[in-house]
Amino acid sequence: MPCWVNGVPAEGVPVRDRGLAYGDGLFETISVRQGRARLLDRHLQRLQLGCQRLQIPLGIDSLRAEISSFAMQVGDGVAKLIVTRGSGMRGYAFPQPQQALRILQGSPLPDYPAAHAEQGVKLFSCATRLAEQPLLAGIKHLNRLEQVLARAEWQDPGYAEGLMQDHSGRVIEGVSSNLFMVDAGQLLTPALQRCGVAGVMRAEIIEQSERLGITCAVRDIGLAELMEADEVFLCNSLFGIWPVRELAGRVWERGELTRILQNNLHDLLGG
Known part of the structure; x- marks a missing residue:
């Protein structure tokens, strides 16, 4: 299953990422069937609300296209989207400037009875x-x-x-x-x-x-x-x-x- 970081195939994230250090971010777990991300509008609406609450700058329209392309690679499975505030030095203060990190991870659909x-x-x-x-x-x-x-x-x-x-x-x-x-x-x-x-x-x-x-x-x-x-x-x-x-x-x-x-x-x- 594919894994993308900021829109390109990758397997790791920076060690200074604030999602790792503080849980400073959001995630969505998206069902993908036949290459289509289901309920994508609802996922993005909630993500946008979360970004507003946490004051994380993120371009939702470009992210929509990125998720749709990723879903085509997944086919049938799960696309987990993680958005973090990005990397920064020690301390809780927002890094300046902020550059959100986007992670998309594909996995098989759970085999529920x-x-x-x-x-x-x-x-x-x-x-x-x-x-x-x-x-x-x-x-x-x-x-x-x-x-x-x-x-x-x-x-x-x-x-x-x-x-x-x-x-x-x-x-x-x-x-x-x-x-x-x-x-x-x-x-x-x-x-x-x-x-x-x-x-x-x-x-x-x-x-x-x-x-x-x-x-x-x-x-x-x-x-x-x-x-x-x-x-x-x-x-x-x-x-x-x-x-x-x-x-x-x-x-x-x-x-x-x-x-x-x-x-x-x-x-x-x-x-």
């Missing part, structure tokens, strides 16, 4: 809590230590994902995914103003639900409310939608709303 989408997955309840930082909430920055520690909490392959909460006990997201629940025919997903990643698939599902006439609310959700939900599912840009089959002894079946959204997503993305 078909049963995850059809029968649902078992969800681990993580003890690691997400810290609140509204300035970083929603964007996909390079600081992922909370997710690293949360994922280290289980080794049992029977769990496909982990549930993460904030320090107030609000349900936020999966370790590598966003979460939705269904209550009395209404779709709900956690608000992400304090922490969490606003996933591109989450945004797509919210828009889909509106087109399908399904009410979707974005608000705070507690664990007790989640456990009383009629349906629960996870989503991300690689696996689409996985129903949650079990969490902390609570068992669900794949529900009708989940099926509708899965089928609509399948048609939209071409399988």
